Structures are given as structure tokens and as C-alpha cells.
Amino acid sequence: MMRIAHAQLWVLDQDEALSFYVGKLGMEVRADVTMSELGDFRWLTVSPKGQEDVSIVLMAIPGPPVFDEETAKNIRNLLAKGAANTVFLTTDDVRRDYEELTARGVEFVDAPEERPYGIDAGFRDPFGNHFRLTQTTDS
């Protein structure tokens, strides 16, 4: 049986990512391992409290030999333009989360609004990754 284990987001800086995903969003670190044998590659994963079997990999954008400078620069630009990725989160109380996260300095792009499928809000991480936060009608 297939299951989702991790999905990856590009970040410009892993320390800043950590302070956003843990410090502001309140997620927990699942793994933070630096491998000297891989040029100090850092495997950093986080996920919401209570959801330990699925995590987001916060991946630094690598330069050579993984990506040439031009490719790395293109990824950074796409991220900054909001053309990278979207993560869809659900919650049991989006209005409470909106208040709490806004107070902690999370940049919301859409305040909670009623939709046919629930109450939906949207925010970005510091780098441009897009998140939806939805309280679904049946939750």
C-alpha cells in the first residue's frame, strides 16, 4: 500500500525556515541531520504537532554539483515569484489559527473566507511558498 511520507519545499535558508515553520507555525522538527560526507547536506523535516508520519522536507537550493548556478538562480526566482509550490493544510478552527499566526507575524494573503467546501485562508512562508489553511465543512 502506498502512503505519502515526505514532500519537499525549496527554502532560501534552512535556519530561517526553521524559525518560521517551528517558531511561527508551531510545527515540530522530525529530523535535522547534517551529513559531512555529502558536503554538509542538511536533511531537515517538519510536520504539524500530532502528525508524525507525514512531513515537509525543507530543502536548501543546492549549487554545483547538483544544480549549476543558473538553475539554482532560476529556482530562487521562481520561489520569490510565488511560482514554486503550494501545501494544503486543514484545521479544526481556521479563524483561531488566523488570529494566532497573524499575531506571530505570518503573512496572510487571504483572510478566512466562507467557501462551498469550508472556510479557507492563505499565507506564504518568508521565501514565497504558498499555503492554504482550510477548515473543511465536515470537520
Add this chain to the structure above:
Amino acid sequence: MVFAPPARHLLRAKDLADARYAEPLDVDDMAAAAGLSRAHFSREFRRAFGETPHVYLLTRRLERAAALLRDTDRSIADICFSVGLQSVGSFTTSFTRMYGKSPAAYRASFPPASARVVVPSCVVRAYGRPQYRKP
């Protein structure tokens, strides 16, 4: 941290248009959100996203209006004002130009909202925004 590409500030202006299109927002407000002068901002925005901030804001408003035409029975004038446009006449003209149908004909061409598949609103917004067409 690694220096963020300048486009991150332009994205903030684009997000502002998406979030506050219903208010009397204009390109000057978008430029301020990006921290750039209006002329420089318009050039850089176009370079990053392929269309001017004016066109982005207008087509965002028309996309929201189209969604309200499909999903509600509110009057056309009411919809026009509620997406931040000031004149029903120019709304009708721009809408007809972008969508190839008047607001009333567009509304009539869709089945009742309840009959359609529900996708997230951010998808509706991204994919429903019309291609800009010059007058």
C-alpha cells in the same frame, strides 16, 4: 540568510491585489507594498510576471466578478462594485472584451452552482483569471 530575489517584493504587491481587490486599491498601493516608485514598479512587475500591475489588478477583479456571476444571484451592478470597480459601464465593456460574452450572457451560460464540482478557491482564482485583451 541568502539574499532574497527582488521578485519577492513584487510578489507581495501581487498578493495585495489578490487580497484587497474589493477595496479602492490602485497601482500606487501595489507599488508601495513593493517599496518601489510607481514607474519602476510597473516595469519590474511586468518583467517578473509578464503583464502590468494595472492589467493584473483588472483581470483579478474580472475573475472575481465572473465567479460571483456563476455562484450567486447578486445583481450585475452589485457585483461590479463589490470587486472594487467603480463604473458598471466600463465593467461591462471590459468583461465582454475579456470573456467574449456580456456579464448577463456569461451568467446564463453556466448551470446552477450546486451542480458543479468544487475545487479550492485558490485554484478557481488562478485558473479563472481572463487573458487580458486590449480595447
